[in-house]
Amino acid sequence: MGWYEDDDLWVGFAEVMFPPRRVEEAERLVATSPLLKVTAGDRVLDLACGPGTHVVPLARRGAAVTGVDLSEAMLARAREACREAEVEARLVRADMREHVEPGAYDLVVNLYTSFGYFTDPDENLAVLRNAHTSLAPGGRLLVDMLGKEVFAGWVGRPQAVDVSGGTVFMRDTVLDDWTRVRSDWTWVRGDEVRRTSIHNTLYSAAELRVLFETAGFTDVECFGGFDASPYDNHARRLIVRGTRA
Structure with a gap:
């Protein structure tokens, strides 16, 4: 899937x-x-x-x-x-x-x-x-x-986004000679931790x-x-x- x-x-x-x-x-x-x-x-x-x-x-x-x-x-x-x-x-x-x-x-x-x-x-x-x-x-x-040109200006800096009752931490990793990116997201809310990864072509x-x-x-x-x-x-x-x- x-x-x-x-x-x-x-x-x-x-x-x-x-x-x-x-x-x-x-x-x-x-x-x-x-x-x-x-x-x-x-x-x-x-x-x-x-x-x-x-x-x-x-x-x-x-x-x-x-x-x-x-x-x-x-x-x-x-x-x-x-x-x-x-x-x-x-x-x-x-x-x-x-x-x-x-x-x-x-x-x-x-x-x-x-x-x-x-x-x-x-x-x-x-x-x-x-x-x-x-x-x-x-x-x-x-x-x-x-766009790849815009993305290159800030990629590599982890981000933290406050959401109701918790925080989502985001980190991007460039893959395959700058053709793709993986975005790893971790949601922390109390003792609950949820993780996901999103892949996109650049x-x-x-x-x-x-x-x-x-x-x-x-x-x-x-x-x-x-x-x-x-x-x-x-x-x-x-x-x-x-x-x-």
């Missing part, structure tokens, strides 16, 4: 992965970012939607949103978030290596470093190819992740651009933030956008 298939991880560490500030940030970004701009009726696919962090604000702006996730636990939270916000969205349990709906969407988003989960490079490429097939002509894919802007183009995308652009700023030494994220011709 891959780490991403473990619902105990998503539920047990949800407070770290999906803190309340992320919901607030998603609301702000969908309202202000030129990269996430949608109009009423736009068909949007959120790949690896998690607990609906972006599904809800996108639906609030009138988009017809589909959220896809492998975790039933996360989809249950997404359904609850939609109920509380009184918005409608289609939520589907599926593997993004396999999920394809030809020509069904105007925009596909994959956010918060939800790309690069798979050890086999061909499987990561399959995600992009599926997104390309699922877009209508002129549709766009937006992938947001921590991509530079140039590497992800090539992957987009290999998947068939044109007009590929790289940005350093949701404000569409350049991907340079001031970048906070790596956001890559490509168009289906």
Whole structure:
């Protein structure tokens, strides 16, 4: 079983992965970012939607949103978030290596470093190819992740995050000649200790651009933030956008 298939991880560490500030940030970004701009009726696919962090604000702006996730636990939270916000969205349990709906969407988003989960490079490429097939002509894919160049600026410094009743300690280890990273998390709460490891493929802007183009995308652009700023030494994220011709 891959780490991403473990619902105990998503539920047990949800407070770290999906803190309340992320919901607030998603609301702000969908309202202000030129990269996430949608109009009423736009068909949007959120790949690896998690607990609906972006599904809800996108639906609030009138988009017809589909959220896809492998975790039933996360989809249950997404359904609850939609109920509380009184918005409608289609939520589907599926593997993004396999999920394809030809020509069904105007925009596909994959956010918060939800790309690069798979050890086999061909499987990561399959995600992009599926997104390309699922877009209508002129549709766009937006992938947001921590780029290799940004990650290199702070990797190696352990972090501690306070959560209710305890602390999560995080340490990253670069693997395989800077192609992958393992993130080890240890949750300490009283006498309880819980551990998990997350593995991701690392991509530079140039590497992800090539992957987009290999998947068939044109007009590929790289940005350093949701404000569409350049991907340079001031970048906070790596956001890559490509168009289906």
